[in-house]
Amino acid sequence: FSNLLGAVYRQGNLNFSKDGNAVISPVGNRVSVFDLKNTSETLPLSTTKNITCVGLSPEGNLAIVVDEGAALLVSLVTRAVLHHFHFHKAVSSIRFSPDGKFVVTKENVALMYHAPGKQREFNAFVLDKSYYGPYDETTCIDWSDDSRCFAVGSKDTSTWVFGAERWANLIYYSLGGHKDVIVGCFFERDSLDQLYTVSQDGTLCVWESDTEPNGLVLKRNWAEPETKPRLGEQEEEEEEEQGSGEGEVIRGKPEAPSEKKTRNVRYKQISRHFFNREGDFNNLTAAAYHKPSHLLVTGFASGVFHLHEVPEFSLIHSLLSDQSISSVAINSSGDWIGFGCSMGQLLVWEWQSESYVFKQQGHFNNMASLAYSPDGQHIVTGGDDGKQVKVWNSNSGLCFVTFTEHTSSVTNVAFTSSGFVIVSASLDGTVRAFDLHRYRNFRTFTSPRPAQFSSLAVDVSGELVSAGAQDSFEVFLWSMQTGRLLEVLGGHEGPVSCLSFSPVQSVLASASWDRTVRLWDMLDSWQVKETLNLTSDLAVTYRPDGQELAVATLNGEISFWSPHTATQTGSVAGRHDLETGRKETDKITAKQLAKGSFTSLCYSADGESILAGGQSKFVCIYNVREQMLMKKFEISCNLSFDAMEEFLDRRKMTEFGSLALVDDGVDISLPGVDMSSRHFRPEIRVSSLRFSPTRSWSATTTEGLLVYSLDGSMVFDPYDLDLDVTPASIRKQLRLQVWSSAIVLAFRLNENALKQEVLETVPHEQGVVCGSLPDLYVEKLLGFVAACLETSGHLQFYLSWAQNLLMLHTQKLKNSGAILPTLQALQKSIQRHVDGLSKCDFNMYNIRYAAALSRQRGV
Known part of the structure; x- marks a missing residue:
């Protein structure tokens, strides 16, 4: 697990870090840290249910994360869980004292615990006193x-x-x-x-x-x-x-x-x-107080928030947000105020300049689809929330543009091959193209008769846009250049569930509920080239080389076909690998239920593996050649979602049936009052999967957009280790200026700090070093250079290394299919620097001014 995108706040309290530059926000059963310098990180931990409150120690190194009753003591330095504890009842709030003790409140009792970690003992939570006072x-x-x-x-x-x-x-x-x-x-x-x-x-x-x-x-x-x-x-x-x-x-x-x-x-x-002087009465939902500046901040259910100076109660500022405010926090300096809103919005407001420092909002509802840009820098997501198409930066994990032109659920999104155009299909009857240069909707494709588009595909050239309708059973083709409808492909006898263009030919594959997959030839008058008959089908995708087609069917199988001969080459039975969970209202176990199917498929960049997910908490990776399961990921362990349990929960069973069938979430209101404030448990599912062009893959789930990376955070993960491979021997080779041997030994020990030290010690003009490296270490070195380019300030140094490696080993790298993700990661890093430096023209005048000022002062 690498990161969680698409959700910034769900419930609970916000906390600022000790330096005031980061916001710690609970997101479902995970915790995200948003650095206000535009980066985000989700901690590699999760609770069994949604987090209700987070307590931060006075030093800012420890946090206590509490869900409905269980607590985790977490180190914010190492990102590790230090201790587990259970309070047995729901915890309403938690707060550390300035000297390190903390108080937990549950029901009508306050429990004071000793400071964790001050004494060497097994139990980090030692109860000091219990305080009984309130009646509620x-x-x-x-x-x-x-x-x-x-x-x-x-x-x-x-x-x-x-x-x-x-x-x-x-x-x-x-x-x-x-x-x-x-x-x-x-x-x-x-x-x-x-x-x-x-x-x-x-x-x-x-x-x-x-x-x-x-x-x-x-x-x-x-x-x-x-x-x-x-x-x-x-x-x-x-x-x-x-x-x-x-x-x-x-x-x-x-x-x-x-x-x-x-x-x-x-x-x-x-x-x-x-506060409610004007008569516009609404509930006060959150409050925070900054003691040094006597600043009281209050948030209301209507979205209004006030800043008052107390004890005089003089109003400093008042502003209206568009959502109900659930939590308020003030940073240590008192300059920034963080607001968590009930619909998943996180704001940081600088009240003195009256401007937003940080503003992020996820999808209101579930995400339905995602797509990666060709260089892997951007991710676009479409949601069931009616209209939103969001574009995320894969490096920072933050959304930088939202398109709201759609008026109904967005069912599918795609990038064109250029990476600067996004195409989205929606149930509102339109397919829209968005420009990432000017952030505008520059094309809108419609059908002669209104149709609900449930699938989308863009060909390799970016010239053809196709969309499948779920009500008229037709496939529509448009020209991206002119926006004109080129053809309507009829023939399917059921809703079109999935479309996929071949990466190497002008052939479109369409899967339908009529149990067929049709291959349409775009060059030969849009005729049906082949028809593949199946028992049922849901999803279809091409292998990156275009030589194989994978189809997911309703019985939980993935079948592989040759698009040239229309023959089946293999199949994988994944019904039991999916392990559909048992819903609260189901009367049979998950094993007996076993009716899950894969709804999303995606090939890896080398075509050797296929990623599959569906109505389950599991994502499976299969080896295509061996037709066997390689790994299974559990995307969530959050029991606040439905369909997570495998067996019947006997604690919820009564003589009248399951308690889950009783809707106890309705507050008893006055007669005639709308009773729509019901709570529900969303069902866990995977709606879309994509492999990144670089070393990661993503899944849109009920929880958000989960990013999984191949780059693990292991401190010591050696390769071909031997007794003579030590940091001392590596530094000895550097002193002797045996550069090639030092690089090989550093990659065998595989410690990032040591690899960077060795590489930056080698003079950049030593191009002959690149030529003398073994083939195996060329790929490893190229991947390390691509990673260093992301963060290092030595731009020209690492670019010269990349250039020498590519110039001297071009023929060998061409024949290696496994090098493709590394090359795309290198391209992504270089492109990010190009975009950053190309916008620095305005700095030229600042530099001239600084130079003239230094000459004038004689510096």
């Missing part, structure tokens, strides 16, 4: 700057202040004053005496205490019982579930504890403010 579920947490106490908000409209230590004058304190759910509670900077609480109905209460932070007195007599006796067996069982019986239990009552020798901490409300 807890919603939010905030710590004071000195880590001496924390505040917890609740759905019962109360806010509780608890002492992190056994203070004699502050064990617990309950604050009222609100009429709705508490959304946020915030301490003032370096202060205990100023506290802000914000509720869902748009009310801000300001509280003042009569005690300074240094006024807290530590309780000396530890034997004196300050806690109330435990209430019932159920709570005793809950405390045992925390994994450590050493934690103290502190129970609070709505009134403050009675006074003893030490005067207790008391709060009083000094002011109250309302």
Whole structure:
């Protein structure tokens, strides 16, 4: 797994990194890190269900990722999972203190744990204290700057202040004053005496205490019982579930504890403010507070967000977003505000300049198709969300243009051979061509009678565009140059499910539900050249050399055909490899169900393997020659999706049937209110698969666009290792200036840092070194040069290496089919630099100005 594209935020809370330059966002059951310098990365970890909250340590090195109950302790430095833990109940919020402890709230209890990793012990989560106070579920947490106490908000409209230590004058304190759910509670900077609480109905209460932070007195007599006796067996069982019986239990009552020798901490409300003054009442859904600048940010269900300076409650800024705001976060400097919106949008707003620093949005609904550009730099995706065609940069993982001309679901997308034109088919009856130079829709192809286009193909030259209709059973052909309809190919007796042009001939293959695949000759009056009869068919694709055709059928088989002789050359039975999952409402097991089929096929660049996926969580790679399964990928382990389980879940079975058949997601509303706020579980499926021209492949799934790469992140993966292959011996060869031997030894040890050191030590004018390398290491060196060109600043150095390797070994490289992905990766790297440098003409005047200024000052 390499990256996740197409989804930027689903639910949960946002976090900024410690330096404030990256946003950590939960995406389904994964975590993505968006660097605001325009790169994104998805961490190589996943939870079993959708993530509900993420807590970030004060140093920014650790994160605790929590789904509905299970938690992962993750190192953000090594990207590794350090510890697993289960809280047994749904967790509503988690927050680290400035000194490293953290508090977790679940149901009506707050659990405080010791700082993870401070002591050498097996269990990273050691329970310190359990705090019982609210009567309803807890919603939010905030710590004071000195880590001496924390505040917890609740759905019962109360806010509780608890002492992190056994203070004699502050064990617990309950604050009222609100009429709705508490959304946020915030301490003032370096202060205990100023506290802000914000509720869902748009009310801000300001509280003042009569005690300074240094006024807290530590309780000396530890034997004196300050806690109330435990209430019932159920709570005793809950405390045992925390994994450590050493934690103290502190129970609070709505009134403050009675006074003893030490005067207790008391709060009083000094002011109250309302956000909904104009009468446009809507729920306040998220709030964040930046203590150094006294900046309070609030987001609303209508998409409005406000910036206020407190405690004066003076409005600084107000803006309207187009989506409901679910989460708000402020970076450490207070300049940037991150917003997570409920429909999958992530915004970073710089409030001083009133501009967006970062704005990304995925598809509203499932992705339906994808295509790679010929150089592998761009990925285009089409979605079921009605209109969107998005283009993604495969290096940064970010979307840089969205086309919204379609008015219905986009069923298929394709690049032309030039890589600058995107063609998309839609159920709205149009096929559109988009220009990546000017970002516009420059051609719209339509049929004489309205038709819903379900399939699409563009020939190798980019001159012919074909689309298949699912309602009229016809295939339409247009000219890209003129936009004119050239021909309507009739003959199929069912909806056209898939189209594919031959890479070497003007032959179009069309698969239909009428159980045939027809080969149409584009040069001979668009006549049917061959008809392949099958039991049923869904998808068809050509091998890159055009000498073989693969067809997926409904019974889960992949058959291989020769397009010249119309004879079947082999088949793969993949019905049991697909392993269709069992839906919640199914009454039989997945094994008995076994009705899955492959809906998407794709050949690898060398034609030796075929990638297949369908209505399942698995993607299979088959060897075409041996007709056997090579590897099976599980694209998701997220149990929040349907059709993930293999067996019946007995916990959901009652005497009246499965609980899944009961729609318990409908809130009981007033009579006449629309009851459409139902929740549903999307079904896991793979809608489209493509091999990249370089060393990766992608799949559009219910989860998003998943990118899998052949470039693993292993630190030590040697090749042909021997005892004399050591870093010391390699550096000795460099000192002796035996360049060829040093390069070979470095590639045998296969450590990237050492390979780069060796290569950059060799003088670039030593072209004879390239000629003396063995053939095997020429391919490895060329692949390494292509990878270094992506990131290194030594552009001319690595370009000269690539030029010498290609000039001296052209004949040998021509005969190697496996070198094609490496060459395309090299072309992709060079093209990216060409695009970047060709836009730098405006720098010429800046350089002239700097040079003139330096001469004037005599520098």
